[in-house]
Amino acid sequence: MHEIKLAQGLVGLLDKAVEDPAVKDVKKVHIKVGKLHYIVPEIMQSAFDSTPKNDKLKNAKLEIEVLPVILKCLECSKEHNLNDEQFNVECCENARSEIISGKEFVLEGIEY
Numbered sequence: 001m002h003e004i005k006l007a008q009g010l011v012g013l014l015d016k017a018v019e020d021p022a023v024k025d026v027k028k029v030h031i032k033v034g035k036l037h038y039i040v041p042e043i044m045q046s047a048f049d050s051t052p053k054n055d056k057l058k059n060a061k062l063e064i065e066v067l068p069v070i071l072k073c074l075e076c077s078k079e080h081n082l083n084d085e086q087f088n089v090e091c092c093e094n095a096r097s098e099i100i101s102g103k104e105f106v107l108e109g110i111e112y
């Protein structure tokens with residue numbers, strides 16, 4: 001249930017964002033989450049619902065976009081979009097690679 005931690009972090013960001021008096025009741029919260037967080041959207045929503053927060057956020061629904069895991073081969077610079085079944089880079093033998101996407105957690109915007 002690491003969603004609880006992420007939800008608390010998100011609420012921390014949102015509480016600041018809704019301090020602006022121009023912001024009314026928030027309907028939707030758009031976030032982008034890298035696949036390496038392995039979140040389950042429904043659990044993320046219920047974790048969010050049960051986290052204490054500003055009244056303006058009470059009815060907010062999360063719109064979660066999951067970003068793929070992308071590895072970059074350090075040998076040939078080729079980028080590999082990985083899925084669950086295939087978690088290795090196969091272009092160059094024994095090549096090292098770095099993660100360039102998949103660890104994001106971004107508050108993209110709010111609708112109110």
Ligand SMILES: [Zn+2]
Binds near residue numbers: 075076091095
């Ligand atoms: Zn390569």
